[in-house]
Amino acid sequence: MESARAQARLNKFIMYLVLCIMAFIMLVPFAWMILTALKTNQEAISVDPFYIFPANGWHWENFATVWQSYNFLVLYKNTLLMIFLRVVFACLTATMAGYAFGRLKFPGKTFFFSLVLIQMMIPSQIFIIPQYTMVTKLGWLNTTMGLVFPGLVTAFGTYLLKTGYQGLPKDLEEAAAIDGCNIGQRFLHIMMPLTRSSMVSLAIFTALFAFKDLMWPMIVCTNSATTTLSAGLAKMQGQYGSEYPTMMAAAVLAIIPMIVIYLIFQKQFVEGIATSGGKL
Amino acid sequence: MNEPSKHKMTAAEKNEAKWALAFIAPTIIGLIVLNFYPAIDTVRQSFYKSGGLGRGMKFVGLENYAKMIQASETWQCLLNTVKYALVEVIPGVVIALILAVFLNKKLKGTSAFRTIFFLPMVCAPAAVAMVWKWLYNQQFGLLNNVFHTNTAWISDPKIAWISVGIIGVWSVIGYNMVLFIAGLQEIPGDYYEAAAIDGATGIRQFFHITVPLLSPTTFFIVQTRLIGALTVFDLMFMVMDKTNVALKNVMSLVYLFYDYAFTKSNKGYGAAIVMFLVVFIMIITFFMQKLEKKMVFYN
Numbered sequence: 001m002e003s004a005r006a007q008a009r010l011n012k013f014i015m016y017l018v019l020c021i022m023a024f025i026m027l028v029p030f031a032w033m034i035l036t037a038l039k040t041n042q043e044a045i046s047v048d049p050f051y052i053f054p055a056n057g058w059h060w061e062n063f064a065t066v067w068q069s070y071n072f073l074v075l076y077k078n079t080l081l082m083i084f085l086r087v088v089f090a091c092l093t094a095t096m097a098g099y100a101f102g103r104l105k106f107p108g109k110t111f112f113f114s115l116v117l118i119q120m121m122i123p124s125q126i127f128i129i130p131q132y133t134m135v136t137k138l139g140w141l142n143t144t145m146g147l148v149f150p151g152l153v154t155a156f157g158t159y160l161l162k163t164g165y166q167g168l169p170k171d172l173e174e175a176a177a178i179d180g181c182n183i184g185q186r187f188l189h190i191m192m193p194l195t196r197s198s199m200v201s202l203a204i205f206t207a208l209f210a211f212k213d214l215m216w217p218m219i220v221c222t223n224s225a226t227t228t229l230s231a232g233l234a235k236m237q238g239q240y241g242s243e244y245p246t247m248m249a250a251a252v253l254a255i256i257p258m259i260v261i262y263l264i265f266q267k268q269f270v271e272g273i274a275t276s277g278g279k280l
Numbered sequence: 281m282n283e284p285s286k287h288k289m290t291a292a293e294k295n296e297a298k299w300a301l302a303f304i305a306p307t308i309i310g311l312i313v314l315n316f317y318p319a320i321d322t323v324r325q326s327f328y329k330s331g332g333l334g335r336g337m338k339f340v341g342l343e344n345y346a347k348m349i350q351a352s353e354t355w356q357c358l359l360n361t362v363k364y365a366l367v368e369v370i371p372g373v374v375i376a377l378i379l380a381v382f383l384n385k386k387l388k389g390t391s392a393f394r395t396i397f398f399l400p401m402v403c404a405p406a407a408v409a410m411v412w413k414w415l416y417n418q419q420f421g422l423l424n425n426v427f428h429t430n431t432a433w434i435s436d437p438k439i440a441w442i443s444v445g446i447i448g449v450w451s452v453i454g455y456n457m458v459l460f461i462a463g464l465q466e467i468p469g470d471y472y473e474a475a476a477i478d479g480a481t482g483i484r485q486f487f488h489i490t491v492p493l494l495s496p497t498t499f500f501i502v503q504t505r506l507i508g509a510l511t512v513f514d515l516m517f518m519v520m521d522k523t524n525v526a527l528k529n530v531m532s533l534v535y536l537f538y539d540y541a542f543t544k545s546n547k548g549y550g551a552a553i554v555m556f557l558v559v560f561i562m563i564i565t566f567f568m569q570k571l572e573k574k575m576v577f578y579n
Contacts, residue, residue, distance in 0.1 A: 011482060015382045022379060023396045026450065030399070032422055033411045045420040097307035105293065106300035112308055119315050123511055123561050125534055126554050129325060129547050130318035153310030183299040212404050214514040215534075219542055233406040234518060241521070244414055251407040262402040266395060269402070273455065274462035 037062055037249040044244040059245070066249040070236055071225065076257070078221075079228045081144050083210045086151040090206045091199055093153045098161025098195075099187050103173070113162075119155035128219070135220050142226040147217055151210065157202045160276050164198030165191060201272035204265070211258055229254040326551035337548070344552035354556065356528060357536045360441060364516075364532060365509035367445025368452065373501055375449070376456030381490065383457070384464045394461075398454035405451065409518030412447045416519075434519055440526035447515055452508075456501050463497030464490070492577045499576045503568050510561055513538060533557045 036044050039054040066072065100106070101113050131150050140146035168191060176186045217231035224235050233254050240246055262269050289297065326344055328337045348354050379397060383390050400408060415422045416433035424430055433443040471489050480488065491498075513534040520527045531539075533553065541550025 012387070015385065015387060019379065019382055019387075019393050022375070022453075023393055026396050026399065026453075028422075029408070029411045029415060029450070032415060036414065093306045093310065096303040100300040100303035104296050104300040104303070106297040109300075112304055115308060115311055115316070119311055121565070122315070122319060123507070123554075123558050125511060125537060126322045126558055127315050127318040129541055129551055129554070130321040131314065132542075133321075134318075150314060152314060153307045155307075155311060155315070158307055183296060187303075208402065212514075214404075214406050214517065215538060230404045230406040230514075233404070233410060237410060237518065244417075244420070247410055248414065251410045255403045255407045258402045258404070259399070262399075263395075270394070270398065270458050273401075273458050 033248045033251055036244055037252050039245050041243055041245055062245050062249045063253065066246055066253060070232065070250060072250075072253055074225055075227065075229050075232045075254075078144065078147070078226060079211065079230075080257075082147040082217075082228060083207045085144065085148045086210045087203045087206050089148065089152050090154045090157045091203055094157030094161045094202060095192060095195065095199060096187075097158045098163075098198075099165050099191060101158065101162040102165030103168075103191065104183070116155045116158050120159060124150075128215070132219055140220070142221050142223045144226075146220040147228065149220075150216060151206065154202070154206070157206070160202055161195060161198050164195040168194055197271070197275075200268050201276045204269055204272040205276055208258070322551045322554055325548055326555050328548045330545065330547045340548070344549050345555075348549065348552050348556060353528065353531075353536065354553070357531050357533045358556075358560065360530055361510055361512070361532045361534075363441050364445055364448065364512055364530075365506055367442060368448035368509045368512075369502060369505045372449045372452045372456055372505060373498065376453050376501075377460050377494075377498070379453070380457045380460030380464055381486065384461055394454075394457075397457055400451045401454045403451075405514035406518050408451055409447065409515050412443075412450075413519050416443055435524050435526050437526040437529040440520075440524075440530050444515055444519055444530055447519065448509065448512065451515075452505060456505065459501050460494070460497060463494050467493045495576045499572055503565075503572075506564065506568070507561060510564065511557070533560075 035053065038058045038060065040056070040059060043054055043056070097116075101109065101116075127150065135141060135146045135149055138145075138149075140149060172190055172194075173186050176190050181189070211228075212230065213228075214230045214234065217228040218234060221227035221231060224232060227235070233250060236250055237247060325337075327339060327341060329340045329343065330337055379393075383394055413434065418424060418430065418432050418435070421433070423433065431439070434440045467490065471493070472485055475485050475489055511534050512532050516530055516532050516535050517538070520530055524530075534557065537550050537553040537557065540546045540553060
């Protein structure tokens with residue numbers, strides 16, 4: 001008995017040890033990013049022996065400098081607006097289509113739903129060149145609409161919401177039908193509010209995807225006044241790649257908003273990813 | 281209510297169908313305009329050569345494909361992509377599984393660990409890549425500094441692909457782990473209790489209960505991550521400078537596509553590369569489906 005308890009304690013110790021080592025590895029890049037951002041360039045490239053903390057004061061002003069010289073306010077605004085519009089469009093179109101596929105009967109349902117499934121299976125790179133041509137023809141290069149364009153509808157979201165609607169009980173809707181509600185009213189007032197968790201998952205997923213995407217904003221918004229945080233970083237790196245504190249301050253500024261949102265809505269993030277299991 | 285569909289539609293059914301079609305219209309029209317037409321157009325463009333300013337498109341038949349198949353860089357990029365996928369997916373899944381099993385043991389501080397591991401998931405890969413590039417810096421980077429080495433982490437062709445793969449692993453562990461935890465919570469506790477009575481210890485429980493019962497989750501993660509890794513772009517684009525001598529040993533197929541279609545403005549050739557990628561991914565998906573039937577244990 002005694003040895004079993006000792007064994008259990010040893011197991012626990014090993015588990016904690018592994019978890020702590022991994023947590024340390026996960027956090028080092030973040031720590032180094034912030035610490036570098038607070039140094040002067042001279043300190044950052046000093047190899048003597050290892051200069052962990054800034055020696056001559058913490059240069060918080062690096063953030064202010066980067067904020068101004070790279071017009072971060074504009075990047076924030078562009079990114080936020082793009083995310084907002086993408087989330088609105090995705091949720092709106094997907095909840096409507098999801099309701100129809102999940103709960104209504106209509107001719108051609110199997111065929112139309114197979115279009116949704118096929119889109120999910122095709123690698124999205126195949127859409128990019130013609131999408132770019134369309135955005136060019138519409139005159140949407142270097143505009144928010146250009147950034148939002150490929151995300152106006154979502155096959156993945158439709159699939160996710162369809163599953164959500166299918167899981168709801170039948171009686172609620174039947175009762176409402178007897179009370180004389182038409183399909184639109186039943187959808188809007190009874191069914192849609194019940195799929196809130198699926199909607200939240202889709203919103204988080206869409207926001208994360210839009211925030212992280214690099215290739216599309218680089219293609220359609222080549223002007224740094226119209227582009228997003230991700231593509232803005234790529235531009236800055238091309239120009240000022242060897243000013244390490246500047247680059248790290250820019251990276252911190254670019255990831256802070258999503259980290260704050262994540263820390264606030266952690267439960268929704270984790271559940272959203274776990275239940276939707278979308279590919280990011 | 282559930283009559284066969286052969287009969288004439290009643291007024292109520294017609295009404296329902298009208299609503300349904302109106303509800304799916306935005307999505308279906310959107311999918312056709314934004315996805316299905318572009319997919320077909322990409323196939324078409326792969327048979328054309330785009331002129332200098334993208335104006336004059338000239339039909340060239342299979343020329344793009346012939347050129348692509350003969351170019352050694354195509355095969356090199358395919359090899360790079362596969363190597364990256366192996367380096368990212370296998371360790372990414374194994375480490376995430378171990379962490380998930382530990383975090384599922386109801387230890388103290390579980391939620392803090394989970395928060396930390398998931399953190400890279402909410403960061404833009406562009407920023408992540410910049411930080412790692414700085415850590416890997418040969419002259420001033422933290423890694424060479426701490427280990428007193430002088431390794432060219434990202435410009436030595438022999439190891440650069442591993443270095444980039446490590447960034448990929450670091451980035452996806454939290455995502456895989458969250459999916460594993462969700463899968464673990466669906467395994468009924470009775471299995472473990474029964475095993476404990478029979479004297480099966482932790483490691484035997486892991487291999488005889490956890491691994492088989494978790495196989496649907498594992499398979500799902502491997503499949504989604506594999507396709508994600510095979511279409512990698514951001515990390516390589518941000519970490520590898522244009523002048524980096526190891527670039528050609530790291531560049532992925534999607535990067536190659538981007539380079540031709542948008543940097544060199546050769547849309548036709550870019551389209552051919554996309555077709556190559558799509559066919560490759562379809563083959564992989566096909567084999568994964570075959571494998572699923574053999575390996576996955578569905579309860």
